[in-house]
Amino acid sequence: MDNGTPKYKRIILKVTGEVFAGPQQFGIDGKTVKAFAQEIKEVKELGCELALVIGGGNIFRGALASEMGMDRASADTMGMLATVINSLALQDALEKLGVSTRVLSALEMRQVAEPYIRRRATRHLEKGRVVIFAGGTGNPYFTTDTTASLRAMEVGAEVILKATKVEGVYDADPVKYEGAKKFEELTYIEVLNRELKVMDSTAISLCMDNRLPIIVFNIMEKGNIKRVVTGESIGTLVSGGKR
């Protein structure tokens, strides 16, 4: 239950870039980013160490551009740059609220962000800074879901909180099918075998091999990040076994 104490000490929160578009279909909605930053600030004040991985889907997705004929590696690089844009937007919003942050980019661009160095990331976390991992893994053909899994292993996070626009993982798309059933819990294997849309299979496999739990939850409802961080049973838990 929520007694205001975080259940986890070190957390990775993965947020799709789409959330940043707010009511728009594309780009960055300032009001939405500001509200999101406010929630992050409140969660940080609970006393946990928090690292964020922000996607880039509100600006550019490599796979889509590649379908339209663009070279996949180049298109993915554009996607990774989109995540840097989002990360800088969030950093600005957080710092305006007095939250100390560091953006660490997997693509080196020293004028705008620190390069990603694992030991530096853990040091920032220990010092209580919110760390934002930008530039994905730095490699094409990956996603920011895989980035979240990889970084979670690297910095020793206890859980990945995967923010989505629906309540959790369903057996069918809840936006299209009224009768879609939400799962309370799933195992990694169930997610892979049923091809459920949680995270891509590379990300899930990495979590499975390292037994890192994932909680999929709805970020559109105000206060939900805090709820999940304090251990309220919301969303869907993906793990090796029972809750």
Ligand code: UDP
């Ligand atoms: N991307 C990549 N390598 C990575 C992470 C991301 O090439 O390690 C590219 C890829 O083109 C992807 C885009 O960046 O489509 C944006 O990331 P993602 O699709 O994961 O964003 P989200 O859906 O979470 O907004």
